[in-house]
Amino acid sequence: xxxxxxxxxxxxxxxxxxxxxxxxxxxxxxxxxxxxxxxxxxxxxxxxxxxxxxxxxxxxxxxxxxxxxxxxxxxxxxxxxxxxxxxxxxxxxxxxxxxxxxxxxxxxxxxxxxxxxxxxxxxxxxxxxxxxxxxxxxxxxxxxxxxxxxxxxxxxxxxxxxxxxxxxxxxxxxxxxxxxxxxxxxxxxxxxxxxxxxxxxxxxxxxxxxxxxxxxxxxxxxxxxxxxxxxxxxxxxxxxxxxxxxxxxxxxxxxxxxxxxxxxxxxxxxxxxxxxxxxxxxxxxxxxxxxxxxxxxxxxxxxxxxxxxxxxxxxxxxxxxxxxxxxxxxxxxxxxxxxxxx
Amino acid sequence: xxxxxxxxxxxxxxxxxxxxxxxxxxxxxxxxxxxxxxxxxxxxxxxxxxxxxxxxxxxxxxxxxxxxxxxxxxxxxxxxxxxxxxxxxxxxxxxxxxxxxxxxxxxxxxxxxxxxxxxxxxxxxxxxxxxxxxxxxxxxxxxxxxxxxxxxxxxxxxxxxxxxxxxxxxxxxxxxxxxxxxxxxxxxxxxxxxxxxxxxxxxxxxxxxxxxxxxxxxxxxxxxxxxxxxxxxxxxxxxxxxxxxxxxxxxxxxxxxxxxxxxxxxxxxxxxxxxxxxxxxxxxxxxxxxxxxxxxxxxxxxxxxxxxxxxxxxxxxxxxxxxxxxxxxxxxxxxxxxxxxx
Numbered sequence: 001x002x003x004x005x006x007x008x009x010x011x012x013x014x015x016x017x018x019x020x021x022x023x024x025x026x027x028x029x030x031x032x033x034x035x036x037x038x039x040x041x042x043x044x045x046x047x048x049x050x051x052x053x054x055x056x057x058x059x060x061x062x063x064x065x066x067x068x069x070x071x072x073x074x075x076x077x078x079x080x081x082x083x084x085x086x087x088x089x090x091x092x093x094x095x096x097x098x099x100x101x102x103x104x105x106x107x108x109x110x111x112x113x114x115x116x117x118x119x120x121x122x123x124x125x126x127x128x129x130x131x132x133x134x135x136x137x138x139x140x141x142x143x144x145x146x147x148x149x150x151x152x153x154x155x156x157x158x159x160x161x162x163x164x165x166x167x168x169x170x171x172x173x174x175x176x177x178x179x180x181x182x183x184x185x186x187x188x189x190x191x192x193x194x195x196x197x198x199x200x201x202x203x204x205x206x207x208x209x210x211x212x213x214x215x216x217x218x219x220x221x222x223x224x225x226x227x228x229x230x231x232x233x234x235x236x237x238x239x240x241x242x243x244x245x246x247x248x249x250x251x252x253x254x255x256x257x258x259x260x261x262x263x264x265x266x267x268x269x270x271x272x273x274x275x276x277x278x279x280x281x282x283x284x285x286x287x288x289x290x291x292x293x294x295x296x297x298x299x300x301x302x303x304x305x306x307x308x309x310x311x312x313x314x315x316x317x318x319x320x321x322x323x324x325x326x327x328x329x330x331x332x333x334x335x336x337x338x339x340x341x342x
Numbered sequence: 343x344x345x346x347x348x349x350x351x352x353x354x355x356x357x358x359x360x361x362x363x364x365x366x367x368x369x370x371x372x373x374x375x376x377x378x379x380x381x382x383x384x385x386x387x388x389x390x391x392x393x394x395x396x397x398x399x400x401x402x403x404x405x406x407x408x409x410x411x412x413x414x415x416x417x418x419x420x421x422x423x424x425x426x427x428x429x430x431x432x433x434x435x436x437x438x439x440x441x442x443x444x445x446x447x448x449x450x451x452x453x454x455x456x457x458x459x460x461x462x463x464x465x466x467x468x469x470x471x472x473x474x475x476x477x478x479x480x481x482x483x484x485x486x487x488x489x490x491x492x493x494x495x496x497x498x499x500x501x502x503x504x505x506x507x508x509x510x511x512x513x514x515x516x517x518x519x520x521x522x523x524x525x526x527x528x529x530x531x532x533x534x535x536x537x538x539x540x541x542x543x544x545x546x547x548x549x550x551x552x553x554x555x556x557x558x559x560x561x562x563x564x565x566x567x568x569x570x571x572x573x574x575x576x577x578x579x580x581x582x583x584x585x586x587x588x589x590x591x592x593x594x595x596x597x598x599x600x601x602x603x604x605x606x607x608x609x610x611x612x613x614x615x616x617x618x619x620x621x622x623x624x625x626x627x628x629x630x631x632x633x634x635x636x637x638x639x640x641x642x643x644x645x646x647x648x649x650x651x652x653x654x655x656x657x658x659x660x661x662x663x664x665x666x667x668x669x670x671x672x673x674x675x676x677x678x679x680x681x682x683x684x
Contacts, residue, residue, distance in 0.1 A: 036424045037391045039389050048390070050436060145379065
């Protein structure tokens with residue numbers, strides 16, 4: 001019966017399949033899946049960190065270019081990225097699946113398979129969940145992390161004079177989405193295209209980088225970039241009560257993005273500024289810690305780049321190579337874009 | 343601008359409205375909404391309890407007979423019920439909203455209003471969430487509870503000879519749903535009908551009862567009844583490795599349910615056995631504790647009734663007044679009902 005749909009299999013059978021795959025309980029996990037709720041014994045001296053993020057069909061992904069496995073992997077990455085942005089270690093998660101009844105059971109199992117690589121890499125176990133029938137697919141995680149008291153890094157905490165850093169490269173995910181929407185055949189796709197598509201489909205959460213920065217006390221503020229650096233930097237400056245000078249020409253761009261933008265006759269910086277779902281970390285570093293951060297970068301322990309400075313003067317300013325203020329029209333991604341009748 | 347839709351208002355504006363309503367941080371809450379994740383300092387000697395449950399439009403509710411406020415209230419009740427079933431105290435929750443873009447903002451705010459009465463009653467604060475556009479409405483909570491080490495009550499733990507109890511009355515919610523689906527006008531609805539509809543729309547989670555039983559160490563096993571006592575009792579006996587004799591005539595029925603079933607020429611016990619979403623607690627009590635439980639019942643501290651006994655012999659048997667085994671065809675509710683082609 002390899003091609004049973006969810007409605008043919010029945011909820012109980014599906015839950016049994018899922019339970020069979022549950023991980024071995026770790027020392028802190030007293031009750032895992034299969035009871036009314038999971039029970040966890042918190043570690044001494046640790047604070048607990050909670051986040052939740054859901055991917056919705058035709059809003060956050062399309063089955064035209066996402067495999068079920070990739071949807072699972074991306075939902076995992078999005079939640080891990082929030083935990084990373086606190087400087088915390090992910091430990092457990094709960095899963096909510098809304099599944100159309102016509103979905104083949106084997107595809108549902110692939111969502112679970114997609115959770116596994118990042119779950120294993122970052123030692124994060126599934127401890128509970130909820131399975132619902134739904135008119136379309138949605139995949140939500142609630143993730144639990146832990147961080148030593150005193151090590152967490154918030155959005156507030158940036159001071160004027162702090163240096164602004166960002167991990168990885170920006171804008172790839174947005175470019176990848178553009179390519180995916182055109183649904184190219186595999187033979188057409190260059191390695192550049194493949195890189196950009198993979199950055200959209202299976203982004204890499206910066207858990208190790210976040211942990212390293214928090215453990216060593218190097219970041220004064222931190223958040224992940226999910227709506228584009230323009231939007232998210234404003235969130236960070238607002239929370240910290242400061243402003244920022246963003247050095248446009250310093251924004252880290254991947255070679256594939258530069259090639260892609262050139263081919264499309266577009267400015268790659270517009271992807272970097274307003275592209276969503278980069279899942280890179282944005283963090284600030286006080287002048288006294290800059291050398292230590294630069295050493296981590298040089299030694300390859302963290303891939304990051306200074307892209308600006310925090311200022312006493314509120315507001316976000318874009319600065320070019322010559323130190324001149326410039327005006328940028330591009331805005332970060334926002335859901336529910338307001339109509340322009342204001 | 344009182345009738346703006348979600349798409350006209352924009353996500354950021356909506357989030358601002360929601361943030362404005364956030365509760366004051368409690369002592370254990372170090373970071374509430376507005377950062378990448380919430381941060382909580384766990385209390386000494388407490389274990390943490392996690393559950394998640396989502397209500398999906400046209401599967402778990404219909405906007406034809408649910409107000410937005412009631413959807414919020416029911417999502418809260420369903421999650422509180424799971425925490426109650428562990429004998430734990432609810433402390434925090436995260437909220438996931440999937441909202442069609444045409445939804446008026448004021449209706450979204452009513453979902454939040456619906457969360458408040460039970461949240462206030464049981465001291466449970468919103469600490470984070472995720473707002474997504476979606477083709478239809480869904481409302482999911484992830485709830486965090488706490489319980490003193492040693493006080494939690496699981497599904498496993500029932501022993502042969504233990505008495506089986508259930509709180510409240512059974513089957514009301516299913517009958518209420520039947521009435522709601524016929525969409526009666528208010529003038530038609532008797533007080534019996536109103537009682538049954540309310541039991542479906544705004545069920546009462548048995549948090550205090552669960553806490554009382556766990557604190558006094560009176561329940562050997564416990565779970566909440568969300569899929570009908572037939573289905574859920576099998577889950578409890580399977581987890582405990584025992585069987586059960588269920589005394590059909592002892593099942594607690596409300597007077598409105600008895601009247602309703604009579605009017606429809608139906609057996610009220612079939613509602614009680616297989617009706618879903620009762621959100622009552624099913625628990626087992628060892629013979630040495632039965633007197634203490636009966637005292638709690640007599641003093642009005644808990645509304646519950648003995649409805650059977652756990653047995654060494656596996657399986658669930660229905661027993662009538664005369665002690666004879668009877669056969670019942672009704673089954674508990676299951677999502678994704680398998681097609682009968684097997």
